[in-house]
Amino acid sequence: MQSAEAKFNKNSLLLTLRGYSSAVSDMEQTILLPSLLRDVPSDEAWDCEATEESCRDLYSNYLTLKAIRNTVESSLILLDDHKAKSHTALNKTLEPLLDTDPETLFRFHLRGLFSVMSDLTKKTQSLTVKYMDIIGVAY
Amino acid sequence: MQSAEAKFNKNSLLLTLRGYSSAVSDMEQTILLPSLLRDVPSDEAWDCEATEESCRDLYSNYLTLKAIRNTVESSLILLDDHKAKSHTALNKTLEPLLDTDPETLFRFHLRGLFSVMSDLTKKTQSLTVKYMDIIGVAY
Numbered sequence: 001m002q003s004a005e006a007k008f009n010k011n012s013l014l015l016t017l018r019g020y021s022s023a024v025s026d027m028e029q030t031i032l033l034p035s036l037l038r039d040v041p042s043d044e045a046w047d048c049e050a051t052e053e054s055c056r057d058l059y060s061n062y063l064t065l066k067a068i069r070n071t072v073e074s075s076l077i078l079l080d081d082h083k084a085k086s087h088t089a090l091n092k093t094l095e096p097l098l099d100t101d102p103e104t105l106f107r108f109h110l111r112g113l114f115s116v117m118s119d120l121t122k123k124t125q126s127l128t129v130k131y132m133d134i135i136g137v138a139y
Numbered sequence: 140m141q142s143a144e145a146k147f148n149k150n151s152l153l154l155t156l157r158g159y160s161s162a163v164s165d166m167e168q169t170i171l172l173p174s175l176l177r178d179v180p181s182d183e184a185w186d187c188e189a190t191e192e193s194c195r196d197l198y199s200n201y202l203t204l205k206a207i208r209n210t211v212e213s214s215l216i217l218l219d220d221h222k223a224k225s226h227t228a229l230n231k232t233l234e235p236l237l238d239t240d241p242e243t244l245f246r247f248h249l250r251g252l253f254s255v256m257s258d259l260t261k262k263t264q265s266l267t268v269k270y271m272d273i274i275g276v277a278y
Contacts, residue, residue, distance in 0.1 A: 014153065068242055071249075102262070103207050105255045110210075112248035120241055 013110065016117045017072050023124040024069040027062070031131045034062055040134065058127060065124050072117075152249065155256045156211050162263040163208040166201070170270045173201050179273065197266060204263050211256075 031037070037058035132138070170176070176197035271277070 013156075017152075064242060068245055071246070102255055102259055103203060105251070106207055106259065107210070109248045109251035109255060112244070113252060116241055116244045116248060120245065123241070 013113065016114055016121075020117050020121045020124070021069055021072055023121045023128075024065055027065065027124050027128045027131075030128050031062065033135075034059060036134055037062055037127075037131065040130075058130060061123070061127055065120065065127065068120060152252065155253055155260075159256050159260045159263070160208055160211060162260045162267075163204055166204065166263050166267045166270075169267050170201065172274075173198060175273055176201055176266075176270065179269075197269060200262070200266055204259065204266065207259060 040058040042056070042058055042061050179197040181195070181197055181200050
């Protein structure tokens, strides 16, 4: 069990999750006045409708990135969550595609998690840099 | 960083991955003669076409479960893999659904990973019990 733990500590899924958590901590420590981000339009591609809260301004982005970090760090909640919501609309839509092969499904979700965490880490770093711009400090 | 590590070690994604790895180790230690599983039809619902190798017999299931464990334990390979294959047919199909909101995407993949790992752990335990049946030992 000890050697299994050592393996997992080295694997990159853990490093990816930890990297995101670390980027959000940096963001929090840098952004001492989050309210300065209010009403600053987000030019970052969030790929979402302008009516959604997380797309409105940099302050909304800041809150969303923190909320996701909390989910990353307390994914015990998600485990219960998945039991209750195992048949969401999204899963329903994907059933014909994904129920075919558990190995493909595993690779698909692992790859997807890497991809989205990497994307969110970049967004967090970009938001931190924008705050520095706003307060006129070179990063 | 230390406290972040402590948090991740406790979170259930890690426990889920470790639980699967542990189930496969038990299976390997129990199944001393994997060849006894050859040509034993799999009545486990693998949700796949009978022509796929992993559905043919219990021996194929055994090999697949071990291969997935190896991927779980060395997901560094997958990180490179995702860069090269970020636009697979599967991702292409899902683009209109999933490009809308990174938080939803994150929750979807995390929940999906829990679900598939939980499923694979059960399959591994079930295969181990079947082997014990074959050799006539009560588990």
